[in-house]
Amino acid sequence: MPTSTDPGRPDPEATTLALTRDGRPVSDRGDTVCVIGAGASGLTAIKNLKEHGFGVDCYERETGVGGAWNWRHDRSPVYASTHLISSRPFTQFPDFPMPDDWPDYPHHSQLLSYFERYADHFDLRAHIWFGTEVVRVEPAEGDRWDVTTRSTGGYGPERTARYAAVVVANGHNWSPKLPRYEGLEQFRGEVMHASSYQDPAQLRGKRVLVVGAGNTGCDIAVEAAQQAAQCWHSTRRGYWYAPKYVFGRPADQVNDSLLALRVPRRVRQWLYHWTLRLTVGDLTRYGLPKPDHRVYETHPIANSQLVYYVGHGRISPVPDVARFDAYGVELTDGRRIDPELVVFATGYLPRFEFLDPKVLGDDGGTGRPTLWLHAFAPGHPTLAVAGLLQPDSGLFPLAHWQMVLFARLLRLRQTRPERAAAFAAKAQARAGERYTGLVKDSTRHWFEVGHADYLRAVQRALHDLEGSR
Amino acid sequence: MSERVRVMRGREWARPVRPVRREVLAATPELEEGRPPLLFVPGFGHGAWAFAEHWLGHAAGRGFPAYALSLRGHGGSDPAPEATLRAYAHDVVQVAAGLPRQAVLVGHGAGALVVAHALARYPARAAVLVAPVLGGWATFGAALRRNPAGTLPAVFGGRLRLNRRQLFSRELPDADARGYVSRLGRAGRRAQWQLLTHADPEPAVGRPPVLVLGSPDDRVVPAAALTRAARRYGSAPLLFPGMGHDLMLDARWREPIDAILDWLAKDPAPEHRP
Numbered sequence: 001m002p003t004s005t006d007p008g009r010p011d012p013e014a015t016t017l018a019l020t021r022d023g024r025p026v027s028d029r030g031d032t033v034c035v036i037g038a039g040a041s042g043l044t045a046i047k048n049l050k051e052h053g054f055g056v057d058c059y060e061r062e063t064g065v066g067g068a069w070n071w072r073h074d075r076s077p078v079y080a081s082t083h084l085i086s087s088r089p090f091t092q093f094p095d096f097p098m099p100d101d102w103p104d105y106p107h108h109s110q111l112l113s114y115f116e117r118y119a120d121h122f123d124l125r126a127h128i129w130f131g132t133e134v135v136r137v138e139p140a141e142g143d144r145w146d147v148t149t150r151s152t153g154g155y156g157p158e159r160t161a162r163y164a165a166v167v168v169a170n171g172h173n174w175s176p177k178l179p180r181y182e183g184l185e186q187f188r189g190e191v192m193h194a195s196s197y198q199d200p201a202q203l204r205g206k207r208v209l210v211v212g213a214g215n216t217g218c219d220i221a222v223e224a225a226q227q228a229a230q231c232w233h234s235t236r237r238g239y240w241y242a243p244k245y246v247f248g249r250p251a252d253q254v255n256d257s258l259l260a261l262r263v264p265r266r267v268r269q270w271l272y273h274w275t276l277r278l279t280v281g282d283l284t285r286y287g288l289p290k291p292d293h294r295v296y297e298t299h300p301i302a303n304s305q306l307v308y309y310v311g312h313g314r315i316s317p318v319p320d321v322a323r324f325d326a327y328g329v330e331l332t333d334g335r336r337i338d339p340e341l342v343v344f345a346t347g348y349l350p351r352f353e354f355l356d357p358k359v360l361g362d363d364g365g366t367g368r369p370t371l372w373l374h375a376f377a378p379g380h381p382t383l384a385v386a387g388l389l390q391p392d393s394g395l396f397p398l399a400h401w402q403m404v405l406f407a408r409l410l411r412l413r414q415t416r417p418e419r420a421a422a423f424a425a426k427a428q429a430r431a432g433e434r435y436t437g438l439v440k441d442s443t444r445h446w447f448e449v450g451h452a453d454y455l456r457a458v459q460r461a462l463h464d465l466e467g468s469r
Numbered sequence: 470m471s472e473r474v475r476v477m478r479g480r481e482w483a484r485p486v487r488p489v490r491r492e493v494l495a496a497t498p499e500l501e502e503g504r505p506p507l508l509f510v511p512g513f514g515h516g517a518w519a520f521a522e523h524w525l526g527h528a529a530g531r532g533f534p535a536y537a538l539s540l541r542g543h544g545g546s547d548p549a550p551e552a553t554l555r556a557y558a559h560d561v562v563q564v565a566a567g568l569p570r571q572a573v574l575v576g577h578g579a580g581a582l583v584v585a586h587a588l589a590r591y592p593a594r595a596a597v598l599v600a601p602v603l604g605g606w607a608t609f610g611a612a613l614r615r616n617p618a619g620t621l622p623a624v625f626g627g628r629l630r631l632n633r634r635q636l637f638s639r640e641l642p643d644a645d646a647r648g649y650v651s652r653l654g655r656a657g658r659r660a661q662w663q664l665l666t667h668a669d670p671e672p673a674v675g676r677p678p679v680l681v682l683g684s685p686d687d688r689v690v691p692a693a694a695l696t697r698a699a700r701r702y703g704s705a706p707l708l709f710p711g712m713g714h715d716l717m718l719d720a721r722w723r724e725p726i727d728a729i730l731d732w733l734a735k736d737p738a739p740e741h742r743p
């Protein structure tokens with residue numbers, strides 16, 4: 001049994017053994033693996049690497065675990081009312097279930113307590129350096145990595161340590177994606193991105209325009225319907241607003257009953273359209289635009305209340321924004337509206353400021369890494385990205401299996417190098433593979449995955465790796 | 470045991486096990502010594518009470534936080550006549566994950582089979598299988614030979630009855646033995662059948678070290694079955710001659726629990742096979 005007392009932390013006074021390419025001193029951490037971030041993905045990385053016998057150092061810029069789900073963190077995107085959109089069985093780690101007396105769709109505070117319990121149960125905190133930010137990650141010889149850190153906020157000296165492998169788990173829901181509009185600078189009203197929306201009090205009594213209909217935009221529009229004086233909801237296309245429950249069960253569980261039977265996507269789309277038509281009815285009757293795609297072709301929205309509030313007249317659906325001026329907004333259909341507050345719920349962009357984009361196969365610097373299984377970088381067999389996925393269900397089981405795969409790969413590098421090499425060759429050949437049916441081209445869909453397609457691919461990779469096929 | 474890990478768990482996602490209220494009894498040491506918690510899982514018909522008699526207190530006395538649960542439909546847990554092996558394993562994993570630290574799972578009788586399945590859904594620190602009933606036709610044959618009247622009804626969905634002579638040695642005072650037997654309940658009909666028909670457990674998460682122990686004089690689990698069970702996990706069984714199947718209630722209950730705690734105190738390491 002591994003003991004719980006070994007903190008496994010790099011000793012700052014450790015003998016300096018090497019130099020970086022530009023001559024800075026590096027402390028050598030031997031076979032230890034570095035994990036960047038202690039959100040859900042980082043925690044499952046530590047847990048699984050530890051379970052496979054590795055030493056782990058994790059760096060976390062905040063002072064607690066839980067990442068996005070820790071609302072105390074300044075970059076946390078959750079707001080007071082956030083509840084899961086994926087029901088419990090799809091959201092919990094496969095080997096550490098949430099309590100079965102929790103609701104189908106737990107609250108964000110429950111999620112944080114779940115991650116905190118996960119960290120304590122598996123004794124992960126001893127591996128985490130809190131308040132420490134990774135500022136640079138550079139390849140070193142022998143497929144190793146030089147990781148440079150400093151105290152969050154830039155105080156204190158930088159330190160560099162050399163690791164056998166690196167897991168990037170820095171999250172992708174913290175750097176706002178903000179559209180540009182003509183005249184936005186002149187607009188006299190208040191403007192914010194959803195990332196700084198926390199509490200319905202921010203909307204109370206105001207005329208509010210919400211832009212974007214991801215799950216964030218829909219949640220905020222519903223809160224505005226309850227709190228604001230008026231709510232316009234601007235979308236650049238029509239969507240399928242799927243209820244959280246169908247036939248008295250969480251909708252994702254019903255959908256997976258069909259998936260388990262391997263019902264083809266076309267048929268499932270048809271069944272879904274038909275179910276929505278029978279329950280919610282024709283969306284255009286409510287004044288919502290007709291979807292320009294079939295269901296499952298945009299990231300799913302799970303929101304039972306949006307259509308309801310449109311029906312109450314508390315949400316007015318409007319088209320895309322054309323331009324701003326000092327006193328209002330012109331829409332693409334020529335209409336003018338005069339909101340006091342505009343909330344851009346236009347999503348987030350992944351960012352890896354500490355890493356040369358080329359390392360992740362993003363040679364053009366477009367912000368879209370080209371990886372195999374959205375996790376493994378061609379040419380860098382000891383690097384993995386965890387949780388860089390936009391699944392049609394919960395993210396955490398997917399991140400868990402990514403890390404099981406990576407931990408086994410690292411072990412095989414020691415015991416069966418030829419298998420590890422075959423894996424690396426596959427990462428090279430198959431980088432950029434997709435794991436979803438057709439989706440709409442949009443800035444957010446390049447890493448959309450269907451959970452069944454994706455997990456099946458991971459399962460195949462695991463079995464290939466272990467030669468058990 | 471199958472060697473291939475199963476990532477796709479469509480049925481578990483789409484049809485989660487129904488929650489129930491579960492009875493958990495505990496004895497915790499006065500001083501927290503950093504020992505891993507133990508979770509005792511009783512076999513079919515038994516409840517948490519079977520461990521509360523002696524083993525919980527004894528383990529706590531030696532510094533191990535000790536817990537025992539009653540599987541659904543047993544002891545003080547909610548009734549569950551339609552329970553399956555999956556539901557039982559779910560109960561174990563739920564309680565284990567609710568403990569403050571990574572737990573050691575200790576299963577007795579058919580509870581050992583439940584533990585073997587739970588190990589595929591929870592990375593235990595270690596596991597102990599006590600007089601394990603891992604199912605299959607051989608176990609059934611042995612039970613039929615030794616106690617036809619108690620075993621046969623189970624085939625038709627009736628209750629599986631174990632008698633005093635199967636469970637205890639003659640050293641245990643008759644009154645005690647009678648008392649324990651009167652507290653026995655029954656497992657779900659479907660779960661009883663699954664003793665014969667269940668699929669092999671999936672590989673254990675994290676490859677925990679596993680200890681198998683029992684008695685060569687156990688009239689439920691033949692010595693050969695103990696050896697077979699231990700071989701699955703790459704070891705040999707620890708034997709306590711002269712004891713009955715219910716090692717935690719029999720007169721010499723202290724010997725097996727001390728052996729378990731001694732083994733744990735030595736910090737057995739997980740297997741790191743590639």
Ligand SMILES: Cc1cc2nc3c(=O)[nH]c(=O)nc-3n(C[C@H](O)[C@H](O)[C@H](O)COP(=O)(O)OP(=O)(O)OC[C@H]3O[C@@H](n4cnc5c(N)ncnc54)[C@H](O)[C@@H]3O)c2cc1C
Nearest residue numbers: 037039040041061067068077084085134170171387394395
């Ligand atoms: C409102 C909202 C609701 C959501 N609901 C769901 C849902 O219902 N189901 C679901 O599965 N997903 C949901 N998501 C997606 C969500 O992003 C993921 O659930 C999850 O937070 C991702 O975990 P992560 O560990 O990958 O990233 P994060 O939680 O973002 O964690 C990353 C961690 O890395 C740290 N970090 C970043 N950069 C550095 C650095 N340079 N050095 C050191 N540390 C660093 C951060 O401080 C953070 O703690 C939701 C997202 C939002 C915005």
Ligand SMILES: NC(=O)c1ccc[n+]([C@@H]2O[C@H](COP(=O)([O-])OP(=O)(O)OC[C@H]3O[C@@H](n4cnc5c(N)ncnc54)[C@H](OP(=O)(O)O)[C@@H]3O)[C@@H](O)[C@H]2O)c1
Nearest residue numbers: 083084085179212213214215216217236345346347442444
């Ligand atoms: N309750 C919950 O559990 C919950 C709540 C919120 C978010 N989440 C999750 O968090 C992640 C992020 O969600 P999100 O809603 O913040 O972002 P998102 O899914 O990226 O949605 C962004 C929305 O803004 C639109 N948009 C983007 N750029 C635009 C532009 N320039 N002009 C006009 N519209 C634009 C997008 O339209 P297109 O359709 O054209 O792309 C889309 O409707 C998702 O995985 C989501 O499921 C979960």
